[in-house]
Amino acid sequence: MKLYAILAGVGIGVLNCLSLLPATAGYGRFFVAGGLALALWLVFRALVQPSPPPDYSIPEPVKPVQPLPQPEPPKAEPSFAAEYAAVSLLGALQEKGRLVDFLMDDVAAYSNEQVGAAARVVHQGGRQVLKEFFDIGPVSTEAEGSSVTVPEGAAGSSFRLIGKVGAAAPQSGQLVHKGWQTSRIDLPRPSSPPTKQPSLIAPAQVELR
Amino acid sequence: MSDKSYVLGIDLGTSNSALCALDLPSGEPTIRSLTQILAPGQIGGRPLLPSALYLPAVNEFPPEALALPWQPAAGQEADPLCFVGEFARQHGALVPDRLVTSAKSWLSNPHTDPRSAVLPWGAEGDVPKVSAFDCARRYLAHMRAAFLSGEAEEGRERDPRGGQLVLTVPASFDEVARRLTADAAESAGFHEVILLEEPQAAFYAWTEQAGSDWRQQVSAGDVVLVCDVGGGTCDFSLLVIQDVDGNLAVERVSVGEHLLLGGDNMDLALAYTLQARIEESGQAIDDWQFLSLIQGASRAKVQLLSDDSLTEVPVAVPSRGSSLFAKTISTKLTRDDLRAVLLDGFFALTAADEMPIEDGGDALREFGLPYEADAVISKHLARFLTRSLQNVRASENLRSLFANRPEVLEKSFLHPDAVLFNGGVFKAAPLRERVITLLENWSGGNAPRTLSGFEADLAVARGAAVYGRNRLTGQGLRIKAGTARSYYIGLDSARPAVPGFKPPVSALCVVPQGMEEGTEHLLTGKTFGLVTGRPTVFRFFASEVRSDDTPGILVPNAEMNLEETHKIEITLPPMEAFPPGQPIPVHLNSVVTELGNLELWMKHTASDQRWKVEFQVRME
Numbered sequence: 105m106k107l108y109a110i111l112a113g114v115g116i117g118v119l120n121c122l123s124l125l126p127a128t129a130g131y132g133r134f135f136v137a138g139g140l141a142l143a144l145w146l147v148f149r150a151l152v153q154p155s156p157p158p159d160y161s162i163p164e165p166v167k168p169v170q171p172l173p174q175p176e177p178p179k180a181e182p183s184f185a186a187e188y189a190a191v192s193l194l195g196a197l198q199e200k201g202r203l204v205d206f207l208m209d210d211v212a213a214y215s216n217e218q219v220g221a222a223a224r225v226v227h228q229g230g231r232q233v234l235k236e237f238f239d240i241g242p243v244s245t246e247a248e249g250s251s252v253t254v255p256e257g258a259a260g261s262s263f264r265l266i267g268k269v270g271a272a273a274p275q276s277g278q279l280v281h282k283g284w285q286t287s288r289i290d291l292p293r294p295s296s297p298p299t300k301q302p303s304l305i306a307p308a309q310v311e312l313r
Numbered sequence: 314m315s316d317k318s319y320v321l322g323i324d325l326g327t328s329n330s331a332l333c334a335l336d337l338p339s340g341e342p343t344i345r346s347l348t349q350i351l352a353p354g355q356i357g358g359r360p361l362l363p364s365a366l367y368l369p370a371v372n373e374f375p376p377e378a379l380a381l382p383w384q385p386a387a388g389q390e391a392d393p394l395c396f397v398g399e400f401a402r403q404h405g406a407l408v409p410d411r412l413v414t415s416a417k418s419w420l421s422n423p424h425t426d427p428r429s430a431v432l433p434w435g436a437e438g439d440v441p442k443v444s445a446f447d448c449a450r451r452y453l454a455h456m457r458a459a460f461l462s463g464e465a466e467e468g469r470e471r472d473p474r475g476g477q478l479v480l481t482v483p484a485s486f487d488e489v490a491r492r493l494t495a496d497a498a499e500s501a502g503f504h505e506v507i508l509l510e511e512p513q514a515a516f517y518a519w520t521e522q523a524g525s526d527w528r529q530q531v532s533a534g535d536v537v538l539v540c541d542v543g544g545g546t547c548d549f550s551l552l553v554i555q556d557v558d559g560n561l562a563v564e565r566v567s568v569g570e571h572l573l574l575g576g577d578n579m580d581l582a583l584a585y586t587l588q589a590r591i592e593e594s595g596q597a598i599d600d601w602q603f604l605s606l607i608q609g610a611s612r613a614k615v616q617l618l619s620d621d622s623l624t625e626v627p628v629a630v631p632s633r634g635s636s637l638f639a640k641t642i643s644t645k646l647t648r649d650d651l652r653a654v655l656l657d658g659f660f661a662l663t664a665a666d667e668m669p670i671e672d673g674g675d676a677l678r679e680f681g682l683p684y685e686a687d688a689v690i691s692k693h694l695a696r697f698l699t700r701s702l703q704n705v706r707a708s709e710n711l712r713s714l715f716a717n718r719p720e721v722l723e724k725s726f727l728h729p730d731a732v733l734f735n736g737g738v739f740k741a742a743p744l745r746e747r748v749i750t751l752l753e754n755w756s757g758g759n760a761p762r763t764l765s766g767f768e769a770d771l772a773v774a775r776g777a778a779v780y781g782r783n784r785l786t787g788q789g790l791r792i793k794a795g796t797a798r799s800y801y802i803g804l805d806s807a808r809p810a811v812p813g814f815k816p817p818v819s820a821l822c823v824v825p826q827g828m829e830e831g832t833e834h835l836l837t838g839k840t841f842g843l844v845t846g847r848p849t850v851f852r853f854f855a856s857e858v859r860s861d862d863t864p865g866i867l868v869p870n871a872e873m874n875l876e877e878t879h880k881i882e883i884t885l886p887p888m889e890a891f892p893p894g895q896p897i898p899v900h901l902n903s904v905v906t907e908l909g910n911l912e913l914w915m916k917h918t919a920s921d922q923r924w925k926v927e928f929q930v931r932m933e
Contacts (some may be wrong), residue, residue: 192352192355195352196351199352202631202637205631205635205636205637206637206638208635209635209636209637209638211638213638214638214639218638218639218641219638221627221629221641221642221643222629222631222637222638222641224627224628224629224641224643225629225630225631225637225641226637228609228612228629236359290346290357290358291357292351292352292355292356292357293355293356293357294354294355294356295350295354295355295356295377295378295379295380295381295382296354296377296380309633
């Protein structure tokens with residue numbers, strides 16, 4: 105589940121970049137700062153904490169992983185598949201959208217205009233990465249603010265109940281956030297299974313003359 | 314009956330390639346994801362394989378970083394070491410000396426031998442070189458392996474020989490380029506390759522997508538223009554819909570010339586506009602930033618073209634270093650830029666008789682790809698439609714297609730009744746509308762219909778698979794096409810030599826336009842002297858607009874009236890009883906095989922011995 109926490113964190117970071125645009129600059133600063141902090145916290149937490157985070161998972165695994173009919177190996181080699189997926193996703197977001205540059209730089213020193221210009225780079229590239237790796241759509245297709253009934257069995261997974269939560273179904277309420285889910289996950293794969301914890305997000309670049 | 318169990322349709326594009334698979338007899342054509350290198354040590358699937366090939370320096374990447382599932386130890390069989398696809402394009406953009414792109418256009422470049430290793434063009438130093446033929450082979454081998462390995466991963470073991478490959482080529486490819494493409498596929502491991510012209514493939518994809526409804530969208534007598542503008546090339550074809558015994562049939566009546574002009578030129582032009590604006594504001598961008606500016610301009614173009622309410626779209630260009638906030642340069646692409654560069658530039662509303670400007674007449678020009686000197690696509694379209702009419706008028710057969718509509722042939726160009734768009738450029742509705750407006754203006758207010766429903770990037774691969782199915786099952790539509798050009802062989806005229814004067818070469822028609830697959834012509838009326846056992850030169854010519862030439866007809870002054878496609882120098886094995894150098898009396902025998910390959914045989918008049926002259930290139 106680590107992976108999904110990281111995806112969620114990175115996703116929040118990317119989506120928040122939008123609100124850095126001058127058009128929303130008037131009221132967006134606190135929200136933005138909070139959003140970015142949350143994103144960073146999520147990534148950090150996922151990377152350092154081995155226990156699964158509460159519930160940022162996407163409810164139904166859309167692309168079932170085929171279980172290999174192998175007998176249990178006597179001695180389990182450490183697998184770095186989740187770490188690889190996380191680092192390669194970060195790598196792609198950095199490569200196309202400069203997300204790591206964006207988050208690692210000190211935002212306080214720059215004007216809204218400069219931050220807005222940089223946010224466009226992150227948005228353009230990050231969006232392309234999201235489209236390549238996922239098919240993202242809303243969980244609820246109703247308009248935010250409208251009244252919705254929570255589908256049976258969805259409470260606690262794809263629908264999060266807040267406010268006066270009671271036990272009786274069906275539960276109805278106001279849709280605050282439509283949620284996001286992905287119907288496809290097509291992450292880059294390692295050409296050979298990693299044997300140690302991956303560490304490289306983006307290589308240093310040297311131009312030879 | 315065919316022993317094939319599935320069809321592979323491959324669109325081997327100038328900028329991107331795609332693969333579509335279809336299970337016989339009645340499966341759905343499905344585009345297959347193609348595994349490729351996305352970064353060192355990283356692979357992933359994409360529907361498109363960028364037609365880019367990168368030649369890494371020794372030790373530039375560790376060998377395992379370039380491994381693929383079907384090629385765990387990269388470089389074992391690859392000589393020189395290279396890789397293709399997404400990472401090749403992405404990384405190669407920063408190391409242009411080691412990147413090969415547009416290899417397909419080099420296949421049809423008359424100035425270089427497509428089998429000689431000259432690419433990357435102009436690269437110096439220790440960069441290994443490959444040939445255009447090699448590039449095509451490697452793209453195809455990659456797609457073949459990616460398909461087979463992808464199928465195996467999903468638990469379907471495919472017999473490589475059980476698949477029928479239908480490979481698309483531009484309608485504008487001449488016989489040499491077609492042959493090279495087919496040979497490249499054979500050497501990539503495919504067997505009995507069937508070639509299909511890309512605009513026809515787009516039409517097959519459209520009929521498949523429209524279902525039985527396609528017969529409602531066109532009617533007998535309609536002239537359909539397939540207008541295909543991809544990343545690097547423009548390709549035009551005209552199809553005529555006919556009524557044959559109450560059924561609609563389709564015949565391809567003309568194809569355009571090979572034009573190196575496409576969407577990449579448009580993005581580049583927009584990027585130059587933006588670069589000028591950035592420089593006006595006192596900032597400067599380096600080469601690397603310019604690449605990012607091209608991408609930014611392209612994205613902004615798509616946004617402006619798809620949303621009428623926008624008047625401008627900001628474009629941000631990051632710096633190379635890690636400081637994103639301090640050094641990002643921003644500018645904007647406005648709707649006026651778009652109008653000036655795209656609509657009034659590439660798709661200007663020119664007159665129907667305004668033809669493209671030929672080469673500017675520079676005494677010296679760089680010897681690379683023959684890019685179009687005139688970037689106005691409208692003028693190239695005008696030239697195509699004018700030449701098409703000329704071609705139709707020339708032939709009794711083609712004229713008869715318009716027996717009920719004689720007025721069509723009275724104009725100065727062949728006016729299409731409907732347009733089928735294809736290629737990434739036409740994802741933008743305003744550009745499709747512009748082409749329609751242009752045709753409407755040319756024909757005095759008579760706007761052609763747009764055939765609805767098309768898939769810009771993947772239609773050609775899909776159409777190739779559909780054609781393969783129709784062909785192998787014998788069911789469904791088959792476009793009547795035949796050879797797009799007529800072909801000629803040069804004959805030395807028997808004249809006394811005059812110092813300083815080269816006698817004009819006349820050319821004998823051996824293959825008429827429209828010659829169909831599985832047919833042949835034997836010219837028994839004339840006997841020629843064939844010299845064997847010593848080097849002999851053969852010159853070949855072709856024409857797109859001489860639909861009335863029949864086999865055996867002699868065209869005087871071939872260099873003026875025809876296009877010379879190639880020249881070969883070969884030594885044919887001698888025949889018993891004829892010493893080397895003594896001419897053997899032969900008849901010419903031209904064959905178009907079932908697979909659409911063109912062959913020319915020289916048959917001894919008195920025996921069954923014959924010699925095959927390959928349509929292949931060897932440059933002087």
